[in-house]
Amino acid sequence: MKNLASSLSFKKKFLIFGGGFSGSFFAKKIRTLGYTALTSSRSKKNDPNSFVFDSDNNKIPNEKIFNGVTHILSCIPPDKNGKDPVLKMLKKHLQSLSLDWAGYLSTTGVYGNTNGNWVFEQDQPNPQQKRSFNRLNCEKEWLYSNLPIQIFRLPGIYGPGRSLFETIKSNKINVISKHGQVFSRIHVEDIANAIIFLLQNRNSLEFHRIINIADNEPCSQLEVIRYCYNLLGGEMPLPISFEKAKNNLSPIAKSFWLENRKVSNNLLCKKLGYQLLYKSYREGLKDCFLKIKEIN
Ligand SMILES: NC(=O)c1ccc[n+]([C@@H]2O[C@H](COP(=O)([O-])OP(=O)(O)OC[C@H]3O[C@@H](n4cnc5c(N)ncnc54)[C@H](OP(=O)(O)O)[C@@H]3O)[C@@H](O)[C@H]2O)c1
Numbered sequence: 001m002k003n004l005a006s007s008l009s010f011k012k013k014f015l016i017f018g019g020g021f022s023g024s025f026f027a028k029k030i031r032t033l034g035y036t037a038l039t040s041s042r043s044k045k046n047d048p049n050s051f052v053f054d055s056d057n058n059k060i061p062n063e064k065i066f067n068g069v070t071h072i073l074s075c076i077p078p079d080k081n082g083k084d085p086v087l088k089m090l091k092k093h094l095q096s097l098s099l100d101w102a103g104y105l106s107t108t109g110v111y112g113n114t115n116g117n118w119v120f121e122q123d124q125p126n127p128q129q130k131r132s133f134n135r136l137n138c139e140k141e142w143l144y145s146n147l148p149i150q151i152f153r154l155p156g157i158y159g160p161g162r163s164l165f166e167t168i169k170s171n172k173i174n175v176i177s178k179h180g181q182v183f184s185r186i187h188v189e190d191i192a193n194a195i196i197f198l199l200q201n202r203n204s205l206e207f208h209r210i211i212n213i214a215d216n217e218p219c220s221q222l223e224v225i226r227y228c229y230n231l232l233g234g235e236m237p238l239p240i241s242f243e244k245a246k247n248n249l250s251p252i253a254k255s256f257w258l259e260n261r262k263v264s265n266n267l268l269c270k271k272l273g274y275q276l277l278y279k280s281y282r283e284g285l286k287d288c289f290l291k292i293k294e295i296n
Contacts, residue, residue: 161291
């Protein structure tokens with residue numbers, strides 16, 4: 001992160017809407033580099049770096065939160081009516097701020113099903129689920145907002161505290177096999193690092209409005225679960241075929257299995273030059289595993 005100051009000069013203030021898993025990770029990372037970063041949550045927290053924002057209950061941040069803001073990042077999914085919570089409540093206000101940069105965390109669900117083929121940023125989105133249509137509409141609203149927006153399309157996010165290890169520990173693991181089915185993933189630290197890399201090098205890199213952030217190795221969920229059990233030194237339960245398992249899955253879990261695609265990171269990693277910290281699930285889950293061991 002040595003060049004951060006080159007294009008992110010000091011006195012930058014980030015407002016992060018949605019201080020959940022990725023938002024709070026990004027905030028912590030950007031603070032270590034010397035910047036101010038405030039995160040939102042729907043309920044009041046005893047934390048000076050936190051502010052309340054809840055679009056469902058019309059709770060918008062106090063005016064003074066916006067003083068000196070240069071960058072925003074939205075990590076909030078569409079609301080139950082499919083609207084973007086931040087734009088619904090704050091678009092005009094954000095437009096009046098003359099921001100340096102605005103980021104939006106989206107999903108690779110907008111690409112739909114490609115029967116296991118790669119998806120790239122220039123592909124025509126082809127959402128198949130209602131939530132992915134909503135997401136694409138939110139992306140469009142950000143793109144047409146006149147804000148200096150950059151959209152990051154993400155596959156399954158994992159990291160310390162939210163990984164298959166926690167799912168295994170809580171006995172909620174579904175060991176399912178489905179021929180030819182792959183999933184893409186990304187470690188939460190690579191989301192933060194990739195965004196910071198793009199901000200750092202903004203003056204020298206071509207600007208892209210839409211960028212996938214995914215690791216190098218889409219693969220079957222079975223392979224990943226097996227790797228976790230190997231690290232834990234336990235035996236993986238016998239897999240159940242998707243055909244047998246599907247009736248016991250929640251509608252949302254089932255919908256993930258009905259789409260099959262590999263998310264390309266060529267733009268981010270080959271063209272723009274970002275180097276992944278966790279190139280595949282192996283390095284990423286090893287990190288999660290070691291952090292669990294540190295705690296225990
Ligand atoms: N998880 C994944 O695998 C995955 C994959 C691809 C894309 N994404 C997308 O990437 C983004 C970040 O994901 P994440 O897993 O890091 O998110 P997360 O942990 O679920 O956090 C979501 C945040 O949004 C806030 N939020 C939700 N509805 C809101 C509303 N109506 N008004 C105000 N705030 C609201 C939540 O507030 P509270 O803190 O009060 O709960 C929380 O801070 C999300 O848009 C997510 O859909 C996630």
